[in-house]
Amino acid sequence: MNWKRYIVSFLIAMGATCGVHAQHQMVIDNRGKTVDVMIPAADGTMVGYVDVDYSDAKFYNSGMQMGFNSTPSSSIADADNGMEVIDRKMRNLSNVMMLTCNEEVKRYIDRYTKAGRQSTCYLLGRARYYNPFFEKALRSYGLPLELKYLPVIESGLNPNATSRVGAAGLWQFMTTTGKQYDLQIDSYIDERRDPEKSSYAAARMLSDLYNRFGDWTLALAAYNCGPGRVSNAIAKAGGGADFWAVYQYLPKETRGYVPAFIAASYVMNYYGDYDITPLSTGLPNSCDTIIVEKDVTLARVAGVLGMNVDDLKVLNPQYRQGFIRAFASNGAAKLRLPSEMIEKFRCYKDQIYQNDTATEDPDMTIAAANTSQQEALH
Incomplete structure (x- = not known):
């Protein structure tokens, strides 16, 4: 789904294809605090508005203990966060998906934890509401729960997000693809925007892509640009076991998609290392x-x-x-x-x-x- 993630600002450095331009989003949390949210892409271009997901109580509470700072504390943000340390922490995140750190991934991490840290706080706050939808759907198909970070880079956890080419919802389905996965779309209802139904459709699609390619990084690339392009990239590479093996043969925007996902997975787990705290939002607790x-x-x-x-x-x-x-x-x-x-x-x-x-x-x-x-x- 090549169109989908650009509308989100949070993780995508592929903003050129999506066409979502820089904008500020004013957010008012439960306590009446107004926050101006904006996030930059990894290439330095400011691209739209975003959100984040994660529902684990341990994750949420660990950051709350630190308190919010608009700028990172040098003793926290700069200490023990070199490439090797990040890579070691990242490898502990999943036994199923190969998550590793390189310069491309590190660029995204820096954006989420430095220039875009205020948006990251807001995204973390919204995670508590949206993650249960994602996790339930992923479990039903026996998929890695780490895939719950995909809507972060697809839509910024905004169910009303719509791309320039018409992709919509948290998982950014085009109309034809949504209907292919049994989502109802007509004048009155658009189930691409339904957090529950769209999550089941996305889980089913991701399952199909994994069954086709046998590797999660390739499945994610295919979710972004389509299985045909990934197959072509594998053919040009003379075969490829994962995303990095066919990297140079993928569309430019897709080359940033998987690194963005990996960086999001890391930041959503280790945000406390950067003195980042989830911001309360107006979404209900249950x-x-x-x-x-x-x-x-x-x-x-x-x-x-x-x-x-x-x-x-x-x-x-x-x-x-x-x-x-x-x-x-x-x-x-x-x-x-x-x-x-x-x-x-x-x-x-x-x-x-x-x-x-x-x-x-x-x-x-x-x-x-x-x-x-x-x-x-x-």
């Missing part, structure tokens, strides 16, 4: 899903439950028009809510469904029609 029995708008649900409708949309980004069709073609629709709101929804469901499906918002209908026309053009 969520659950409930089956929607009748057509309803997110605005109606939010109004009855006393929630902010924008917060509800953040948890349910797959509903393009803010409208849930109860009986979609892929089965019953689900609504994701903060865990404490599940019982309240059940108690007030009659009020939630009352008169909300009699008529649709005309603006919503027009928007849906426009979306259909735009999709037809593509």
Whole structure:
């Protein structure tokens, strides 16, 4: 998936292909603190906005003990982080995937821990919410949990991220590929943006790629640029056991993709060595899903439950028009809510469904029609 990761800023030095230009993202955390988030690519170009994932409590708490500093402490960030030390630590991260450090990988590590450290703090904060989706899907296919770092370089953990060429969601599926992996995409719903369903689709795709190439670094390269290009690179190299063996024959942007992934894996585990602390975000600590029995708008649900409708949309980004069709073609629709709101929804469901499906918002209908026309053009 050659288009996907550029929209994220966090890890990709391949910003030229994606076309996402430098931008600042203002973020307000749970405590009302405003943070200006921006991250540079490894080549020094500033590219867009990002996020990070990791749900392990040990990981999250170890950094919290240190406190946030906008600049690294020289005694921490510069000590014992030479190439050899990093390589040794990196090899301990996985028994399945070959993660090694070289100059290319080190360039990314430096960007994430120096110029982009503030964005890294924000990304780490969002990890607690999104990682369980990734881990559950990866486990279901028996895949390495280290692959949970892929959405970091694909979308910056932004389910609404959309690339210049139309790739969307946390895992950056194109429309055709998403439908190939059974994601529903129409005027009302785009399951590429659904954290749960897109994660299962991505796990299935990654499993297919690994079964084809027999090496995770090659599978990751194929996720970026497509299996055909990786096969061509292997042929030009006269055979290749891994990404590094065919490196020079891959597209330029793909040469940075695997190093970016390796660097993300390292930083997400050893961020505390650089005096980096996860930043609190507005995402809930836990969520659950409930089956929607009748057509309803997110605005109606939010109004009855006393929630902010924008917060509800953040948890349910797959509903393009803010409208849930109860009986979609892929089965019953689900609504994701903060865990404490599940019982309240059940108690007030009659009020939630009352008169909300009699008529649709005309603006919503027009928007849906426009979306259909735009999709037809593509």
